Amino acid sequence: MAQRLLDVQNLRTHFFTRSGVVKAVEDVSFYLDEGETLGIVGESGSGKSVTSLSVMRLIVPPGKIVGGKLLFQDEDILDMDEDDLYNLRGGKIAMIFQDPMTSLNPVYTVGFQITEAIRAHLKLDKSAAEKRTVEMMDRVRIPEARGRMNDYPHQFSGGMRQRVMIAMALSCNPQLLIADEPTTALDVTIQAQVLELMKGLAQEFRTATMLITHDLGVVAGTCQRVAVMYAGRIVEEAPTKTIFANPAHPYTQAMLTAVPRPDAERGARLETIGGQPPNLVNLPPGCSFAPRCRKAQPRCLRERPLLETVGPEQKAACFYPY
Amino acid sequence: MNVFAILAVVVLLAFIAYATARIGPRFMVRRLAGLVFVLLGVSFIIFILGFFAPGDAVFTQLGQHYTPQAAAALRHAYGLDLPWYTQYLNYLNRLIHFDLGTSFTNDTRTVWQILQLYVPASVQLGISGTVLALIVGVPLGILAAVRANSRVDASLQAVGLVFYALPSFVIIPLFFVAMVSLHQRGIPTLATSGWGTIDSEIAPIAIFGLGIFAYYLRLTRASMLEVLGQDYVRTARAKGVRERVVVWRHAFRNAVIPLLTAVGPALAFAVVGVFIVEDFFNIPGIGEETINAISQRDFPIVQGVTILLASAVVFMNLVTDVAYGLADPRIKTQ
Numbered sequence: 001m002a003q004r005l006l007d008v009q010n011l012r013t014h015f016f017t018r019s020g021v022v023k024a025v026e027d028v029s030f031y032l033d034e035g036e037t038l039g040i041v042g043e044s045g046s047g048k049s050v051t052s053l054s055v056m057r058l059i060v061p062p063g064k065i066v067g068g069k070l071l072f073q074d075e076d077i078l079d080m081d082e083d084d085l086y087n088l089r090g091g092k093i094a095m096i097f098q099d100p101m102t103s104l105n106p107v108y109t110v111g112f113q114i115t116e117a118i119r120a121h122l123k124l125d126k127s128a129a130e131k132r133t134v135e136m137m138d139r140v141r142i143p144e145a146r147g148r149m150n151d152y153p154h155q156f157s158g159g160m161r162q163r164v165m166i167a168m169a170l171s172c173n174p175q176l177l178i179a180d181e182p183t184t185a186l187d188v189t190i191q192a193q194v195l196e197l198m199k200g201l202a203q204e205f206r207t208a209t210m211l212i213t214h215d216l217g218v219v220a221g222t223c224q225r226v227a228v229m230y231a232g233r234i235v236e237e238a239p240t241k242t243i244f245a246n247p248a249h250p251y252t253q254a255m256l257t258a259v260p261r262p263d264a265e266r267g268a269r270l271e272t273i274g275g276q277p278p279n280l281v282n283l284p285p286g287c288s289f290a291p292r293c294r295k296a297q298p299r300c301l302r303e304r305p306l307l308e309t310v311g312p313e314q315k316a317a318c319f320y321p322y
Numbered sequence: 323m324n325v326f327a328i329l330a331v332v333v334l335l336a337f338i339a340y341a342t343a344r345i346g347p348r349f350m351v352r353r354l355a356g357l358v359f360v361l362l363g364v365s366f367i368i369f370i371l372g373f374f375a376p377g378d379a380v381f382t383q384l385g386q387h388y389t390p391q392a393a394a395a396l397r398h399a400y401g402l403d404l405p406w407y408t409q410y411l412n413y414l415n416r417l418i419h420f421d422l423g424t425s426f427t428n429d430t431r432t433v434w435q436i437l438q439l440y441v442p443a444s445v446q447l448g449i450s451g452t453v454l455a456l457i458v459g460v461p462l463g464i465l466a467a468v469r470a471n472s473r474v475d476a477s478l479q480a481v482g483l484v485f486y487a488l489p490s491f492v493i494i495p496l497f498f499v500a501m502v503s504l505h506q507r508g509i510p511t512l513a514t515s516g517w518g519t520i521d522s523e524i525a526p527i528a529i530f531g532l533g534i535f536a537y538y539l540r541l542t543r544a545s546m547l548e549v550l551g552q553d554y555v556r557t558a559r560a561k562g563v564r565e566r567v568v569v570w571r572h573a574f575r576n577a578v579i580p581l582l583t584a585v586g587p588a589l590a591f592a593v594v595g596v597f598i599v600e601d602f603f604n605i606p607g608i609g610e611e612t613i614n615a616i617s618q619r620d621f622p623i624v625q626g627v628t629i630l631l632a633s634a635v636v637f638m639n640l641v642t643d644v645a646y647g648l649a650d651p652r653i654k655t656q
Contacts, residue, residue: 085562106651
C-alpha cells in the first residue's frame, strides 16, 4: 500500500469580487498517493486551476482559501509559515503551467531560470547547479542542452519551452508535480510528445502527478484515477478505467459523449451539453448540474447531492447515478 | 574648451562607438541622419518664427538712440537686411562649422560662450532633480504596486499627487518664509539664492525632484502591477524563490522597460523644466537667459538653445534605444 502523499479535505477557495463572492472551489476533497497520477478534469471555470494553485498556496487577492485542510505528508500546508512554503514550492511540489509562451521570464536565459530553481532548494554551488541544469535539459531531450542554456525563452518553440518548464519543475526532485493543462497551448503532435515525456520522467523520478486538463483523451493515456469537477465541486471520482467504462454522474456521461470520435459516421452530429455552467456567485440550492441534466428530477433542484460511494472505488455526487 | 567640455565630448564619442557596436552601423547612420533632419527642421522653424515675430533686436537695442540711419547700420552689421532665405542659409553655413553666431545684445560674447556659461547649472539641476525623483519615485512605486489597493498604496499615491499638484512657485515662497523664520530663531538654514555650493544646491534640487517624483511613482506602479500579474511571476513564486527576489529580479527587471521610455526624454527636457526653480533661486541657468533673449529678440541665443535642446532629445532617444536592447533580450536592433 502506497503512502498517502496529499490529502485535500473540504477545500474552499473563494474570490471576493465587486460583484459578489465567487465560490471557485467549494468543499473539494481528494487524495493522492506517492507516485500516483491523478487527473482532474472539468470545463473552464470549474475550479481545476484554483484547486491546484490552492495546494501551492499561490492564491492571490481577491482570492482566499477560506476553509479545509491541505495535508501534505501529514502536515497541513495551510499552517505553514513563509519559510516552509518556500521549501515546499518548487522543492516538494513543483508546477507546470498552461502557456509555455508566457510562463518563462523573457529577460533571463532558460539556463538561469532552471539554475535559479535548483539553487533555491538543493545545496549546490553555481557550477554544480549549472551542471544539473544541463543534465535536466538533456533529460527532457532539448538538443544541445549546454549551448541552449544561454538562450532566451523567445528563442525556443512552444514545445521546447514546455520541456524547459518540465526540466525546471523536476530539477529539485519534487514528490508531487502539478501540471495545469500542460499541453493545451501546444500543437497536437507536440502534445503527445510532451505528455509522454512528462509521464516517463515522473515515473523515473517517482513523482506523483496531478494532471489538470479538460481533455479526456489526455486523461485516458496518463492517469490512474480521475476526479471530475463541475462548478467548483468534485462530482465524480473513480479509477480511469471505471470512468470511461461506467461513468456514474450524468455530467461525466455527457462529457464522454461529447468527445469527437474518428470512427463516427460521416456527417453525424457531435453530442454537446446544452446550456451554460452556472454563475458561481449565485449558485442554485440544488445540484449545480441539474439545470443542464437530462435525468434531473424535482429533488435535484432542491437538495444538493453529496459525493458518496456508488461502486467499487467509485464516488459520485448524484441522487440518480448511472 | 575646458576640461568638462573635453570630458563630455570623450563620453559622447565613446557612447556613439558603443552604441554603434550594439545596434549596428546601419542603424546608427540612420539615427545620425535623422538627427540632421531634426536639426534642419528645428532650426528652420525657430528661424522663421523669429523672422516673423513682432519687434526686432535693432529697435530694442537702440532704444532712445534710435535714428533710421543707426538702425540701418546695425541691421547691416547683423546681416538682418538680407532676404530671409539668405539669412537662413548663412545661419546653416555657420551651423555646419559649429558656429552659433554672436549675441545681438552682448557683442563681446559668442552664443557658445553664453551656452557654456549658463547651461552647466541648468543641466546639473535638471539631472540631479530627475535622479532624485527616480530614487524616491521608483522604489515607492514598487512598494505601491506590491501593496496594491492597500492603505500604504493609497497614501503613497495621495502624497505623491499632492507634491505633483503643488506648483513650485507656491512651494518655493513657502520654503523661503520657512528659511527666514528659522534664521530669525538662530537656527542654521539653507541658502535661498545662487548656485555652486552644496548648501545652495540642496533646496532647488529637492524642490524640483520632489515636485515630479509622483510621475515616476505612478509610472512604476502601473508598470509593476502589469508585470506582477504575468504568468512568469507566478512561475517564479511556484519555484520557491523568495518574494523579494520575485519582486526585484523577476518583476522589476521587466517593469523597467516601459520606464526607460519615459526617463530618456524626461532627462533631456529636465533642463527646460527647471526654469521656475532657476528663477526663484537666482540660479545662473539657461532658462532665464533664454527668456531674456526672447524678450530682447536676441535670436542667435534662442536658436542656439533650441538646437542644443533638440540635439539632447535626439541623443537621449538614442540612449533609450540602446538601453532597451540591454534591458530586453527580445529587442534586437541589429
